[in-house]
Amino acid sequence: MKKIIFIISLSLVFATSCKNTQKKETEFPTTVEVKIDRTDSLSKATVTTKKTVNGQVSEEIQVFEGTHQEVKEKVELITAEHENDDSIKNTTRKTVKKIQFQLDPKSGSNTQGIVTLTEADGQVTFEAMIDGLSEGSHAIHIHEKADCSSDDGKSSGGHWNPTFENHGAWGSETGFHRGDIGNFMANASGEGIVTLTTDLWCLDCDDPVKNVMGKAVIVHQGEDDLVSQPSGAAGARISCAGIIY
Ligand SMILES: [Cu+2]
Numbered sequence: 001m002k003k004i005i006f007i008i009s010l011s012l013v014f015a016t017s018c019k020n021t022q023k024k025e026t027e028f029p030t031t032v033e034v035k036i037d038r039t040d041s042l043s044k045a046t047v048t049t050k051k052t053v054n055g056q057v058s059e060e061i062q063v064f065e066g067t068h069q070e071v072k073e074k075v076e077l078i079t080a081e082h083e084n085d086d087s088i089k090n091t092t093r094k095t096v097k098k099i100q101f102q103l104d105p106k107s108g109s110n111t112q113g114i115v116t117l118t119e120a121d122g123q124v125t126f127e128a129m130i131d132g133l134s135e136g137s138h139a140i141h142i143h144e145k146a147d148c149s150s151d152d153g154k155s156s157g158g159h160w161n162p163t164f165e166n167h168g169a170w171g172s173e174t175g176f177h178r179g180d181i182g183n184f185m186a187n188a189s190g191e192g193i194v195t196l197t198t199d200l201w202c203l204d205c206d207d208p209v210k211n212v213m214g215k216a217v218i219v220h221q222g223e224d225d226l227v228s229q230p231s232g233a234a235g236a237r238i239s240c241a242g243i244i245y
């Protein structure tokens with residue numbers, strides 16, 4: 001059975017203000033690192049919580065095994081615990097969140113890669129390192145469902161378009177899908193790198209117009225013409241990854 005490794009790191013920074021008139025601020029950095037081994041039916045999560053208070057580091061490791069849903073709920077419970085910790089209530093600020101996952105070949109290709117999504121200070125940075133491509137320009141998008149089960153990748157649905165706009169170039173004044181990352185170049189060795197930083201996305205926040213969790217990353221054989229509706233006529237879907245944990 002094929003194993004996919006997901007690494008999710010949540011770094012939480014807690015800032016508190018003393019209630020006296022001096023308003024002295026102290027920072028208590030806490031890191032929650034979640035490593036998930038995922039097979040077709042089961043997940044195993046290793047959650048490491050590191051807390052630094054006044055220079056002292058305490059570390060706690062917890063392991064959960066079960067269905068994807070069970071493990072997801074446990075991980076959410078732990079991260080929520082930190083946000084609702086009474087001693088730091090209302091002063092918790094989530095400043096960094098990181099998810100890393102693998103792009104798998106589709107449509108008979110050898111195209112694969114690693115995608116990293118990092119959230120910091122209200123912005124999400126997308127980084128993809130892809131190989132097994134033909135030399136030249138390729139489209140990459142976020143599609144609407146984290147379902148890469150079909151051989152042609154079409155199970156991931158159409159472009160993620162929570163604002164109901166036309167397909168277009170990223171940032172276009174005439175509209176664009178929130179999943180319209182655009183095109184990138186692959187070199188003669190078939191390798192390409194894509195980066196994008198935006199405040200239009202978030203990781204696991206409550207805003208459905210911004211939340212990329214539960215969506216998919218799709219790489220295409222062809223180039224996005226940035227005009228054709230509804231998806232830029234970019235051809236076959238040659239690599240797919242669900243943005244999930
Ligand atoms: Cu696409």
Ligand SMILES: [Zn+2]
Pocket residue numbers: 141159166167168176177179180230231232
């Ligand atoms: Zn689009």
